[in-house]
Amino acid sequence: MDFSPWVLFTDIGLVSLLLLVGTIIRAKVRFVQKLFLPASIIAGILGLALGPNGFGLLPFSDQIKVYPAILIAVIFGTLPLLSPRIDWNAIKTRVGSMWSFSQIVMVLMWGGGLFFALLFINPFWNDIHDGFGLLLAAGFVGGHGTAAAIGSTFAQNGWEEATDLAMTSATIGIICSIVLGILFIKRGAAKGQTSFLASFDDLPNELKTGLIPPGSRVKSETDTVSSISIDPYIFHIAIVTIIAMGGYYISELGVKLLPNVAIPAFSLAFLVGLLVKKILNATNSAKYVSTDVVNRISGSATDVLVAFGIASISLSVVLDYLVPLLLLFVFGIVFAFVFFKVLSKKFFEEYWFEKGIFTWGWTTGTVAMGMALLRIVDPEAKSKTLDDYGLAYIPIAPVEILLITFAPLLVLNSQSWVFVAMTFGVTFVIYLMAIKYKWLSRTRNN
Numbered sequence: 306m307d308f309s310p311w312v313l314f315t316d317i318g319l320v321s322l323l324l325l326v327g328t329i330i331r332a333k334v335r336f337v338q339k340l341f342l343p344a345s346i347i348a349g350i351l352g353l354a355l356g357p358n359g360f361g362l363l364p365f366s367d368q369i370k371v372y373p374a375i376l377i378a379v380i381f382g383t384l385p386l387l388s389p390r391i392d393w394n395a396i397k398t399r400v401g402s403m404w405s406f407s408q409i410v411m412v413l414m415w416g417g418g419l420f421f422a423l424l425f426i427n428p429f430w431n432d433i434h435d436g437f438g439l440l441l442a443a444g445f446v447g448g449h450g451t452a453a454a455i456g457s458t459f460a461q462n463g464w465e466e467a468t469d470l471a472m473t474s475a476t477i478g479i480i481c482s483i484v485l486g487i488l489f490i491k492r493g494a495a496k497g498q499t500s501f502l503a504s505f506d507d508l509p510n511e512l513k514t515g516l517i518p519p520g521s522r523v524k525s526e527t528d529t530v531s532s533i534s535i536d537p538y539i540f541h542i543a544i545v546t547i548i549a550m551g552g553y554y555i556s557e558l559g560v561k562l563l564p565n566v567a568i569p570a571f572s573l574a575f576l577v578g579l580l581v582k583k584i585l586n587a588t589n590s591a592k593y594v595s596t597d598v599v600n601r602i603s604g605s606a607t608d609v610l611v612a613f614g615i616a617s618i619s620l621s622v623v624l625d626y627l628v629p630l631l632l633l634f635v636f637g638i639v640f641a642f643v644f645f646k647v648l649s650k651k652f653f654e655e656y657w658f659e660k661g662i663f664t665w666g667w668t669t670g671t672v673a674m675g676m677a678l679l680r681i682v683d684p685e686a687k688s689k690t691l692d693d694y695g696l697a698y699i700p701i702a703p704v705e706i707l708l709i710t711f712a713p714l715l716v717l718n719s720q721s722w723v724f725v726a727m728t729f730g731v732t733f734v735i736y737l738m739a740i741k742y743k744w745l746s747r748t749r750n751n
Contacts, residue, residue, distance in 0.1 A: 312366045319363050320612050323348035327612075331515045338513040341483050341677040345608040346476070349615025356616050370468060370617045373453035374570070375549070376610040380450050381571040381706070382548035383603040385578035387596055388702065401744040403660065403690075404697035405735050406652040408704065410644045410668055412735075414637070415442040415708050416728025421636045423721060426629045433629060434464045436716040441637045442708075444474025448671040449611040451475075451709055458569045458713040469622040470630065472614045477634055482670030485638070486662060486678045489645070498658045499682050512680055525597035541598040544581065551577035572710040641668045652745050656688035663690050 327347035330337055337347065355362045356369075422438025436459055443455035452475040456468030494502045511517045527537050552574025559573075585591040623630065642665070649661030659682050666675025672694075679690055686692075715724040739745035 308366060308368055312368070315364065316366055316369060316372070316613075319365060320348065320352065320609060320616070323351050323363075323616075324608065324612055326351060328515060333514075339487070340480075341674070342479075343608075343611070343673065344515065345611035346479060346615065348612040349476070352612060352616025353618055353620075358617070358619055365616065369613045372613045373449070373468070373472075373610045373617070374457035375553075376606045376613075377450050377453045377457070378549040378552050378571045378574040379545055379606045380603050380610070381454075382552060382574035382578045383545055383599050383606075384575055384702065384706075385582045386544075386594060386599045387603070389699065400693040400697045401739070401742050402652045402654075403693040404700065405739040405744045406644075406648070406660075407664065407694065407697055408701055409732050409735050409739075410641075410664060411442075411446055411701065411705065412708070412728050413732045414446050414640060414668065415439065415712060416725045416732070417640060418442050418633065418637065419712075419716070419721060420725045420729075422629075422633060423725070426632055430629055433626075434459070434467070435719075435721050436464065436467070436713055437470075437629065438633065439712055439716065440467070440471050440474045441633050443471045444476075445478040445637050445641070445669050446667070447475070447705075447709065448479070449475040449614045450607055453610055453614055454569060454571050454709050455713055457571075459717075461569075462713075462717050466619075466622045466626075468614075468617070469619045470626055472618050473623050473630065474634070476615055476618075478637070479670040479674055481634075481638055482666050482674040483677065485669075486665055486674070487681070489662060489665065490678065490681055493658050493662075493682075500656055500659060501685070501687055502682050509684075512677075525601070526595045527598050529593045529595045529598075537595070538598065541595065541602060544594065545599065545602050548578045548581055549574045569710065572706065575706055638669065641665055644668065652739070654746070656683075656690065659683045659688040660690050660693075663694065 324344055327344035330347050331342065331344050352363065352365070353359055356365045357363075357367070418441030419436075419438035422433075422441075423435075426437060427433050427435065439455060440452075442451075444452045447455070449472060452471035453468070456471040459467035490499070490502070493499050509521075511521055530537050530540050549570075552572070553570040555573045555577070556570040582591070585594060645661040645665040649657045649664065653660045659679060662682055663675040663679040666672075666678040676691065679688075683690065712724055715721065736745070
């Protein structure tokens with residue numbers, strides 16, 4: 306099929322239909338509600354089953370593999386517009402435990418996944434790419450957005466199967482996040498480890514169904530410009546699109562100037578976003594950019610990315626890598642469980658279970674999955690887990706960008722063990738900081 310604007314229009318229409326069907330299923334099917342599966346995941350699974358990689362009933366084009374790489378540039382380009390200033394004093398005094406715990410688990414899963422694969426997978430499957438171990442963190446810690454980023458970087462450098470495998474990792478991660486997370490919560494409640502547990506039946510209906518009634522809706526700031534001049538949404542979409550496009554063109558320029566060094570468009574979009582934010586601040590124009598609208602654009606791009614990403618997975622590729630993938634996933638689940646069950650007790654003197662189950666959620670799925678699990682055990686947000694994580698994530702975000710950008714580049718340049726050593730070294734330094742500033746207790750085991 307020749308690609309044309311109408312083919313693009315059809316692809317968007319089909320994924321829109323699937324997203325609406327996913328929303329209805331989430332709202333009406335109780336089993337799906339109990340799993341907290343987002344509509345985008347449901348849409349992606351339906352697209353995989355009914356699309357070209359399944360029964361072939363939906364006429365998606367062969368370009369649906371490309372869309373996630375574009376959308377991830379949009380998502381990363383919005384990050385600088387949404388990030389507040391870093392308050393280092395508040396991080397040190399208030400949320401040091403949350404920062405050190407979260408930073409260690411993130412960095413160590415990137416390095417640990419690669420380390421595990423290099424030792425126990427690559428030597429026994431000769432045809433597996435050296436970067437196979439990175440797929441664990443790309444899918445589990447990063448979610449479908451990071452999976453798209455890592456997959457596209459490897460695909461640009463000859464490993465075309467990486468995107469399918471990374472998307473599979475992200476999908477399996479989310480399912481494990483919720484299914485096992487709920488089992489952990491039930492067991493923790495039975496043992497009296499939870500501080501304020503609400504049963505599933507007591508949760509707000511909108512959390513289960515995904516539909517918010519009029520009385521519970523939160524108003525957003527949207528009209529920062531007059532619609533007489535330009536509609537506020539297209540104004541914000543234009544800013545975000547220009548940032549993402551800038552990242553793409555700089556990436557293309559870099560390929561021409563340095564053919565052996567391919568810096569992905571999403572990382573450069575982040576840098577362009579930083580530049581745009583600096584210009585907005587310098588010209589006193591930042592007040593006309595609504596973080597509410599930018600956040601909605603980013604969220605919308607994420608939903609579409611997840612749906613396209615799952616729908617584009619090649620099941621034959623997954624089956625070819627089935628045993629290595631299972632080994633990698635088992636390692637990732639055990640890794641995340643140790644941090645939740647053992648180390649969270651050391652880092653968090655209060656509400657270790659609530660903060661630990663939230664971390665389990667985002668280290669195997671996404672922050673949204675962590676929030677869903679947290680709402681079950683802490684419906685009134687008394688543990689302040691999200692407040693602490695939001696503040697702690699400010700210095701974590703740049704580290705995550707560096708990991709996503711340079712991890713595959715180091716592997717592609719035969720520096721896998723250098724990357725492993727770097728992540729282990731950073732982990733050790735943060736661990737020493739946690740001891741020094743008393744963010745961690747080596748004796749607490751409540």
